[in-house]
Amino acid sequence: MKYIIGLDIGGTKIAAAIADESGKTLTTINTPTQAKKGGDEVSAQIVSIIGELLKSTRVNQKDLKNIVLGVPGQIAKSKGLIIIAPNIKGWENYPLQAKIQKHYPNVPIIIENDANCAAMGELYFGSEKEFKNIVFLTISTGVGGGIVVDKKLYSGANTMAGEIGHMPLNLTNDNDYKCGCGRFGCFEAYASGVNMAKRATKRITELGAAKDEYGKITLELAESNKSKISSIVLSQAAKQNDKFAIDIIKENAYYIGIGCVNIINVLDPEAIIIGGGVSNIGDLLFDEIRKTVKEHTSMVSEVKTEIIPATLGSDAGLLGTIAIGLSE
Ligand SMILES: [Zn+2]
Numbered sequence: 001m002k003y004i005i006g007l008d009i010g011g012t013k014i015a016a017a018i019a020d021e022s023g024k025t026l027t028t029i030n031t032p033t034q035a036k037k038g039g040d041e042v043s044a045q046i047v048s049i050i051g052e053l054l055k056s057t058r059v060n061q062k063d064l065k066n067i068v069l070g071v072p073g074q075i076a077k078s079k080g081l082i083i084i085a086p087n088i089k090g091w092e093n094y095p096l097q098a099k100i101q102k103h104y105p106n107v108p109i110i111i112e113n114d115a116n117c118a119a120m121g122e123l124y125f126g127s128e129k130e131f132k133n134i135v136f137l138t139i140s141t142g143v144g145g146g147i148v149v150d151k152k153l154y155s156g157a158n159t160m161a162g163e164i165g166h167m168p169l170n171l172t173n174d175n176d177y178k179c180g181c182g183r184f185g186c187f188e189a190y191a192s193g194v195n196m197a198k199r200a201t202k203r204i205t206e207l208g209a210a211k212d213e214y215g216k217i218t219l220e221l222a223e224s225n226k227s228k229i230s231s232i233v234l235s236q237a238a239k240q241n242d243k244f245a246i247d248i249i250k251e252n253a254y255y256i257g258i259g260c261v262n263i264i265n266v267l268d269p270e271a272i273i274i275g276g277g278v279s280n281i282g283d284l285l286f287d288e289i290r291k292t293v294k295e296h297t298s299m300v301s302e303v304k305t306e307i308i309p310a311t312l313g314s315d316a317g318l319l320g321t322i323a324i325g326l327s328e
Pocket of ligand 1 (some may be wrong): 177
């Protein structure tokens with residue numbers, strides 16, 4: 001029997017697991033990331049967590065199939081390099097694979113971007129259906145993505161595939177749609193939770209005193225502080241039938257839907273699975289996304305791509321590292 005070790009390394013915590021070849025988890029470890037102490041300290045943490053997992057399960061390192069590290073940033077996979085991980089100090093052009101390999105010279109070490117891991121997690125462990133080709137979107141602070149083709153991650157020529165958040169939706173130079181990447185009009189600049197909240201704040205300010213009931217519940221839930229309007233506040237307000245919140249969410253769903261139309265036209269996946277905080281809004285959001293997709297896909301007579309919510313929540317990343325270990 002061979003075993004897989006997976007670590008989901010976040011800016012605040014590391015979740016780790018060891019699983020057997022059937023995908024069954026033997027044990028897990030959760031611990032805060034020493035992100036502020038610097039990249040080498042986090043590397044040392046990773047080494048010690050791997051050691052603990054082996055020790056507690058009495059698995060010998062020669063019985064490891066591989067070790068998969070999910071990281072919160074941009075990577076150069078073939079070089080085993082982290083190009084940048086903004087939440088971990090010192091992980092810039094950082095040779096993570098080599099650092100860990102030194103301690104486990106005979107075990108394949110794989111590094112992968114966290115959204116890609118989540119995509120594989122949802123495919124292998126999340127969805128009830130047996131999909132082979134999916135696109136995963138995580139919509140929260142930003143918009144991340146992962147593309148799975150024939151049950152394997154599609155990485156592209158430069159391991160940059162899946163950066164769906166930076167697909168332009170609009171050729172604009174409007175500062176309201178300036179993206180974190182520095183460009184304008186990216187999918188993320190329209191559809192992320194942060195941008196939905198920004199749009200709501202701006203619109204409610206424009207409405208001023210003339211709004212009457214429109215947006216009243218949203219403002220109440222934000223404690224009359226417009227800057228406290230978030231995707232969570234909007235979601236709660238919409239559940240209380242606040243028309244303003246419903247309009248903002250439907251508008252966001254429209255943008256997500258247009259993003260999905262582009263994905264479907266390029267990849268025609270069996271499903272687009274959507275996770276992240278914004279996906280928790282639920283049916284109001286998903287119904288509108290599906291409606292938009294139906295109205296705007298012109299190249300196929302009947303869209304078969306299912307648009308479905310993710311099911312694993314914050315476990316998707318960790319389970320994804322195991323899925324990648326199994327699929328390699
Ligand atoms: Zn961008």
